[in-house]
Amino acid sequence: MANWKQDFVLSLVLGLIAIAFYAVAQNYPHDAALFPTHLAPLLLALAVWLGIGALQRRGTGGENIRLAHYKPVIFVVVLLVGYAAVLNYVGYIAASIALVAASLLGIGYTRRKTALSVAVGSALVVYGLFGVLLEVPLPLPYFMQ
Amino acid sequence: MDAHILPSLLAVLTPDVFLVLVLGVLLGLVVGAIPGLNDTITLAVLVPVTFSMPPNYAFALLVGVYCAACYGGSIPAILLKIPGTASSVVTLNDGYPMAMSGRAGLALGISTISSVIGGIISALVLIFFAPKLAVYALSFGPPEYFSLAILGLSTVAGMSGKKVLKNLIVCVLGLLISTIGVSPQTGFARFTFDMPLFYEGIPLVPMLIGLFGLSSVFHMIEQFAQKNSQEHQIPTIGRTMPGMKLFFELMPIILVGSIIGTIIGIIPGAGMLMAIYMAYDFARMRYPHLPFGTGVPQGVAAPESANNAVVAGSMVPLLALGVPGNSTSALFLGALMIQGLRPGPALFREHPDTAFFIVVAFLVANIVMGPLGLMLGRGIAKVIFKLSQIIMAAVIILLCATGAYSVGNDPSYVLVALLFGVIGYLMNKNDLPQAPLVLAMILGPMMETGFEQSLVLSRGSYAIFFTSPISLVMLIVATIFSLVPLYSRLKEKLAARKAAI
Numbered sequence: 001m002a003n004w005k006q007d008f009v010l011s012l013v014l015g016l017i018a019i020a021f022y023a024v025a026q027n028y029p030h031d032a033a034l035f036p037t038h039l040a041p042l043l044l045a046l047a048v049w050l051g052i053g054a055l056q057r058r059g060t061g062g063e064n065i066r067l068a069h070y071k072p073v074i075f076v077v078v079l080l081v082g083y084a085a086v087l088n089y090v091g092y093i094a095a096s097i098a099l100v101a102a103s104l105l106g107i108g109y110t111r112r113k114t115a116l117s118v119a120v121g122s123a124l125v126v127y128g129l130f131g132v133l134l135e136v137p138l139p140l141p142y143f144m145q
Numbered sequence: 146m147d148a149h150i151l152p153s154l155l156a157v158l159t160p161d162v163f164l165v166l167v168l169g170v171l172l173g174l175v176v177g178a179i180p181g182l183n184d185t186i187t188l189a190v191l192v193p194v195t196f197s198m199p200p201n202y203a204f205a206l207l208v209g210v211y212c213a214a215c216y217g218g219s220i221p222a223i224l225l226k227i228p229g230t231a232s233s234v235v236t237l238n239d240g241y242p243m244a245m246s247g248r249a250g251l252a253l254g255i256s257t258i259s260s261v262i263g264g265i266i267s268a269l270v271l272i273f274f275a276p277k278l279a280v281y282a283l284s285f286g287p288p289e290y291f292s293l294a295i296l297g298l299s300t301v302a303g304m305s306g307k308k309v310l311k312n313l314i315v316c317v318l319g320l321l322i323s324t325i326g327v328s329p330q331t332g333f334a335r336f337t338f339d340m341p342l343f344y345e346g347i348p349l350v351p352m353l354i355g356l357f358g359l360s361s362v363f364h365m366i367e368q369f370a371q372k373n374s375q376e377h378q379i380p381t382i383g384r385t386m387p388g389m390k391l392f393f394e395l396m397p398i399i400l401v402g403s404i405i406g407t408i409i410g411i412i413p414g415a416g417m418l419m420a421i422y423m424a425y426d427f428a429r430m431r432y433p434h435l436p437f438g439t440g441v442p443q444g445v446a447a448p449e450s451a452n453n454a455v456v457a458g459s460m461v462p463l464l465a466l467g468v469p470g471n472s473t474s475a476l477f478l479g480a481l482m483i484q485g486l487r488p489g490p491a492l493f494r495e496h497p498d499t500a501f502f503i504v505v506a507f508l509v510a511n512i513v514m515g516p517l518g519l520m521l522g523r524g525i526a527k528v529i530f531k532l533s534q535i536i537m538a539a540v541i542i543l544l545c546a547t548g549a550y551s552v553g554n555d556p557s558y559v560l561v562a563l564l565f566g567v568i569g570y571l572m573n574k575n576d577l578p579q580a581p582l583v584l585a586m587i588l589g590p591m592m593e594t595g596f597e598q599s600l601v602l603s604r605g606s607y608a609i610f611f612t613s614p615i616s617l618v619m620l621i622v623a624t625i626f627s628l629v630p631l632y633s634r635l636k637e638k639l640a641a642r643k644a645a646i
Contacts, residue, residue, distance in 0.1 A: 006574070006575050007575070010575050010577075014314060014318070017318070017321075018321075021321055021324075021336070024336060025324075025335070025336075028328075028333060028335060029331060029333055031328070031330055031331045031333075031597065032328040032330075032331045032333035032335055033335075034597065035320075035324055035593045035596070035597075036321060036324045036335065036336075039317055039320050039321045039324070040321060042317050043314070043317045043318060043321060046310065046313055046314045046317060047314070049310060050310060050311075050314065053310070069367075070367070072366050072367060072369075073363045073366055073367055073570065076362075076363065076366055076542065077363075077563065077566075077567060080359075080542070080546065080559065080563045080566075081560070081563065083546060083556075083559065084546075084556040084557070084559040084560050084563070085556070087550070087556045087559070088556060092547075096543055096546075096547070099542065099543060099546070100539045100540065100542070100543050103538075103539045103542055104535065104536065104539045107366055107369055107535060107538075107539075108369065109535055109536075109539075114536075118536050118539065118540070119539075122539070122540045122543055123543065126540075126543055126544060126547050130547050130548075130551055136547075136550075136551040136554070137554055138547070138550070138551075
């Protein structure tokens with residue numbers, strides 16, 4: 001059974017999502033709003049059901065949610081946001097090498113040379129697969145565009 | 146009609162054409178097995194390439210890729226818990242636990258055999274019964290499509306076991322997310338916040354890449370950071386061929402999965418996910434005593450036979466009626482038109498050689514896929530397992546990001562994949578199943594359109610869903626599916642009470 005605290009937080013988040021969808025859909029024409037305005041209250045009701053169930057299990061254990069636990073994942077998420085932001089400026093190959101190398105080293109992989117080799121190798125192979133073989137127009141560095 | 150089958154078979158078996166078909170199958174296996182790549186992306190790139198090819202080469206290549214990519218997706222699903230393609234979403238439920246318990250080879254073998262049988266059965270249907278089946282699917286109207294979507298979602302309830310509430314939440318959330326984009330009825334943009342990226346809804350492929358690819362990588366990273374890497378748990382591949390006893394045990398499930406896949410495949414828009422869920426759900430009902438989700442061979446056989454049966458099934462409406470069954474078969478429409486052919490009833494009359502060449506090529510491609518899949522699947526598996534988990538995670542991040550980018554040639558697609566990667570990761574943490582979210586998001590527009598059009602037709606009366614016999618049957622089956630978890634729970638309670646007494 002899931003942690004009651006997690007379920008309670010989840011119910012709050014889902015409730016907020018349902019309310020947000022409902023509130024935004026109120027501004028739409030009747031036909032366009034029909035489906036979402038039926039679904040949002042349903043989601044809200046299910047979220048309340050989940051929340052009540054979680055509260056009924058209160059005191060049955062449940063670890064606190066620690067952000068430090070998710071540090072490496074958050075690091076990679078931030079890296080990917082940065083990757084998407086710079087892709088069209090620094091080009092596919094340079095951005096990809098940086099992404100793979102930073103991911104490996106940032107997570108705690110200690111062999112730097114291997115990390116760099118893997119980064120260069122994988123970026124070139126994936127470029128060959130997508131860019132050359134499948135002819136996907138992958139971005140070039142800004143100065144080459 | 147049958148007079149064209151033998152000449153077409155001989156044309157497919159011509160050495161040069163056969164070689165192109167085998168190359169297509171190999172390419173399909175590889176792209177299907179690599180997370181982030183799939184048959185749609187590959188065919189989208191290959192279709193323009195076939196412009197300069199003779200028709201037989203072009204269709205042999207495309208058919209080979211389409212057939213094998215669907216099966217290839219099961220390799221990373223079984224070994225890495227990452228579906229290479231959306232068609233393997235359900236395979237990982239039991240395939241991955243089988244691999245973790247040292248039966249990776251057996252899971253791959255069952256997947257191959259089921260895929261080949263499913264593919265052959267649907268190819269035979271395509272060859273012999275295409276016109277009749279297409280006429281049946283053509284009789285579907287808005288109420289039938291609405292009921293079909295209800296039926297598809299009811300299978301989720303049937304699969305939920307003890308997590309009915311969380312499954313329902315995910316379904317409703319998926320339906321709500323499916324309303325993002327232009328309204329199918331009114332053309333009004335909803336929840337798009339003036340971002341053109343979302344006008345046609347959440348892009349499916351980046352969403353799948355994120356939900357299944359990136360979220361799994363995040364899990365791998367978390368484990369590595371906790372010095373809890375699973376490298377020591379890497380299973381041995383082991384024997385791939387199931388024994389005769391197991392083979393005959395699986396046969397009924399494979400046959401039913403193939404039939405479900407073929408029927409769903411010929412219904413335009415119904416899609417592969419619905420077929421695999423229905424096949425899996427049937428297996429669960431057929432064997433209620435088996436602990437599905439923990440590494441049950443039937444849990445691999447059912448979805449794998451269904452998904453490959455969808456492939457040839459989806460070509461029935463395209464070739465017979467000119468209506469593509471799914472996005473990949475829509476690419477075939479482009480390939481046919483590039484070759485100066487017009488898909489539809491006239492195709493079989495005016496260009497029987499090409500039409501029958503394509504349908505026979507599906508049969509041969511599925512037969513070729515068997516030995517190649519067994520040989521290559523094992524090889525791919527070995528290569529995958531020789532890689533360090535953390536290095537593989539970093540490379541998969543790159544593949545996922547590149548795959549998402551290549552869908553729209555825009556970095557914002559990478560962000561969509563990332564968003565759904567985070568959502569998938571958080572869903573995993575909260576015991577929320579991911580697959581029903583995808584099913585609901587795909588069925589949402591069909592359900593909404595069917596619902597609204599039906600009410601327009603009936604002038605607001607809900608009776609329209611019950612007066613159509615096909616719709617009524619589907620709603621009855623959906624009700625039965627929905628009641629399965631309640632029935633199981635009631636049965637458990639009664640058994641517990643009996644034991645207490």
